[in-house]
Amino acid sequence: MDKKQLVIIGGGPAGLAAAIYAGRSDLDGMLLEKLSPGGQVLITDRVDNYPGFPEGISGFDLVDKMAAHARKFGIEEKNGEVVSITRQDDSSLKINLAGDEEILTRTIIIATGATHRALGVKGEEELTGRGVSYCATCDGPFFRDQVVAVVGGGDSAVQEAIFLTKFAKKVYVIHRRDELRATKILQKKAMENPLIEFIWDSIVEEIMGSDSVEAVRILNKKSGAKSTLAVQGVFIFVGIQPNTKFLRGFVDMDQGGFIKTDDWMRTSEKGVYAAGDCRLKPLLQIVTAVSDGATAAFAVEHDLS
Ligand SMILES: Cc1cc2nc3c(=O)[nH]c(=O)nc-3n(C[C@H](O)[C@H](O)[C@H](O)COP(=O)(O)OP(=O)(O)OC[C@H]3O[C@@H](n4cnc5c(N)ncnc54)[C@H](O)[C@@H]3O)c2cc1C
Incomplete structure (x- = not known):
């Protein structure tokens, strides 16, 4: 099986920024996304606080530009949902996808973002999509x-x-x-x-x-x-849950499931980095997600060389 240098899991702002930086550094990288690139921003009507757009920009347009930017630097894209990650040996990690597919890689950036929390009250589940x-x-x-x-x-x-x-x-x-x-x-x-x-x-x-x-x-x-x-x-809108269930026991997290990293976005597991809303940090926004993604890709390049 071919071994990638880097696989980025999640194609939201954090994953797309990581893809831009990894692509520009000529890393043999892959962007894995279970839906289509864009993440939570795809469902954001208007983004008013992303630098460079004083008039605001629609969420869709913003991530469409980010995805085009990542493609320009040649990132390989693949559609698939990661269900677990296992260590193969000191320099290899195995990504297991739904449908029994596997990918071998030296490093991984987890950029799986977050999902909104449910209230957990009577009627909520039954009436979801019906009001x-x-x-x-x-x-x-x-x-x-x-x-x-x-x-x-x-x-x-x-x-x-x-x-x-x-x-x-x-x-x-x-x-x-x-x-x-x-x-x-x-x-x-x-x-x-x-x-x-x-x-x-x-x-x-x-x-x-x-x-x-x-x-x-x-x-x-x-x-x-x-x-x-x-x-x-x-x-x-009562809170947010990181999409990190599939990593439980593999990397250190806080009680809420947010992944702990250092300033370089390194997690507790060698070769595994985390960026964006899935990571423990004070501000969950697009601007901090792209910053994390860029830092993580930089750290990967630094650590590999
Ligand atoms: C309604 C709403 C309005 C918002 N408004 C603003 C705003 O105005 N300004 C602002 O700065 N921020 C805003 N935010 C927050 C912003 O959208 C997030 O901070 C940002 O999208 C986080 O980016 P991310 O890449 O970390 O994660 P996400 O955007 O959550 O992307 C994660 C991606 O990972 C994929 N993924 C998850 N699990 C897997 C898996 N197992 N395998 C493969 N792929 C997987 C998902 O499909 C998704 O595409 C808003 C959020 C919402 C919901």
Whole structure:
């Protein structure tokens, strides 16, 4: 079996940046992606904070450019889902793909990103795709002139609540605390939006509806009062889970499954690096993902030579 110098797992911003740097360094590299390149940015309506685009850019256009940039430097692309990684010998790692395919490589950059967390309440799973959504950009237009609830209080929740006011006639933001975690500028935008109403100190206990969402049952944690709010959509933004289950026991992670690295993106396993949202770090954004990807590819080149 041919042995690659580098395999990058995941074609989001971190993986694509790593591919650009690896390609420019003439590494014999491969980019493995289970879907199509782009990652979470594919479902982001508008990116306003990526340097170089003062007017903002659509998420799709941004990652389309990144993928074209990676292809320009000759990265080999392969479609496939990694299910595990095993060590072969001191200088070889084996990547096992779904469907029993295997790839041998000297080094790996894990750039598998993250996925949004579920609330875990009654009705959520049954009504997902029938009013329950984790992506306002994808599903917002289905809720034109309807009433929706957003659950969460971080950047994603507030940003997506603002986005939903383009379609919905009313957006409730249900948050378990009495203040938001979102950045001040987003908070100000949301507070000033007449279509957004905040429901503080409250959690969603149940999502109700027979064929589609009809209401949410809310518990006010301070007063103990329960109420029912009629809504046709529920958008859930309550945290993020790294896509690292397949690596459990192979590299060091924190309790939440985020991979621990040093400043060079090296993990606890020789020849294995991690970049982007799957890595333990303070800020999960496109700009930090591409920075990680570039650093990881640089470290691979440095360590191989
Ligand atoms: C709704 C929303 C809005 C956002 N808005 C912004 C914003 O405005 N500005 C900003 O900077 N950031 C924003 N972000 C965050 C940003 O999208 C992420 O920080 C960034 O995409 C992380 O890049 P990544 O490459 O680490 O991971 P991801 O983008 O998650 O990409 C990971 C890739 O790995 C693939 N993959 C996963 N597991 C496997 C496997 N086992 N085998 C093969 N492939 C696999 C996935 O299919 C995916 O393509 C937003 C995110 C969301 C969800």
